[in-house]
Amino acid sequence: MKKIIDKINKEKLFNVVIVLIVIAxxxxxxLYIYSNFRERKRQEIADxxxxxxxxxxQKNIIKSNPMxxxxxxxxxxxxxxxxKIRIKKINIYQPILKxxxxxxxxxxxxxxxxxxxxxxxxxxxGGHNYMRGNFFIKIxxxxxxxxxxxxxLSGREVDYYVYAYGITTxxxxxxxxxxxxxxxxxxTLVTCTxxxxxxxxxxxxxx
Amino acid sequence: MKDDMKLVDVSxxxxxxxxxxxxxxxxxxxxxxxxxxxxxxxxxxxxLKPIIKV
Numbered sequence: 001m002k003k004i005i006d007k008i009n010k011e012k013l014f015n016v017v018i019v020l021i022v023i024a025x026x027x028x029x030x031l032y033i034y035s036n037f038r039e040r041k042r043q044e045i046a047d048x049x050x051x052x053x054x055x056x057x058q059k060n061i062i063k064s065n066p067m068x069x070x071x072x073x074x075x076x077x078x079x080x081x082x083x084k085i086r087i088k089k090i091n092i093y094q095p096i097l098k099x100x101x102x103x104x105x106x107x108x109x110x111x112x113x114x115x116x117x118x119x120x121x122x123x124x125x126g127g128h129n130y131m132r133g134n135f136f137i138k139i140x141x142x143x144x145x146x147x148x149x150x151x152x153l154s155g156r157e158v159d160y161y162v163y164a165y166g167i168t169t170x171x172x173x174x175x176x177x178x179x180x181x182x183x184x185x186x187x188t189l190v191t192c193t194x195x196x197x198x199x200x201x202x203x204x205x206x207x
Numbered sequence: 208m209k210d211d212m213k214l215v216d217v218s219x220x221x222x223x224x225x226x227x228x229x230x231x232x233x234x235x236x237x238x239x240x241x242x243x244x245x246x247x248x249x250x251x252x253x254x255l256k257p258i259i260k261v
Binding site for chain 2: 029
């Protein structure tokens with residue numbers, strides 16, 4: 001009799017564990033699908049905005065004094081756009097936003113500092129490093145001479161070629177410094193790494 | 208005594224039956240998870256799009 005009761009208790013414990021595993025699986029699948037859908041929506045919004053940016057560029061080309069920024073809205077998206085960035089190697093094609101806010105970082109990549117896009121100087125662009133996503137998670141795959149293309153709203157398209165990359169602490173912002181040679185056009189891509197404890201940067205120069 | 212035996216049926220046969228039922232329930236819930244998950248994954252985006260926050 002005691003043996004059977006012990007067995008029943010063991011069975012109960014086993015059942016509880018199994019039920020917990022099943023619940024965990026449901027939660028995991030739900031979160032996976034939600035995160036996948038969020039990425040899809042994010043990319044859809046980015047594509048929609050890119051289309052609007054292209055329309056704006058077409059309008060600006062015929063103007064003598066083109067706009068440097070434009071406020072665009074698309075579904076939940078309502079931001080000031082400065083241009084777009086394309087990195088074919090890692091499949092990035094995103095609008096560059098002016099707003100340096102948390103919400104803007106959730107929507108696309110953001111200009112952190114520097115002159116206007118494609119002007120002389122060092123323009124830094126920050127992007128989130130989502131576990132799944134099309135932002136800057138893959139910039140660590142960029143190596144010397146990989147191409148980064150920035151298009152501003154006047155339609156000017158400049159190719160930048162990677163010449164340096166590395167990891168630094170969050171207190172070190174030397175990668176944002178302006179170049180000594182005032183004629184140089186530099187773009188610096190920045191993202192978080194190690195859960196936000198460090199920064200990964202990629203510097204590219206127009207040839 | 209006979210009534211007590213009826214109330215707590217701990218015979219090996221009944222324990223095995225209960226275990227089988229439980230395992231069937233678990234398998235069904237796993238099959239439901241896979242089928243429902245696949246349906247949502249492939250066809251649920253358009254439906255859920257309005258409530259997804261970017």
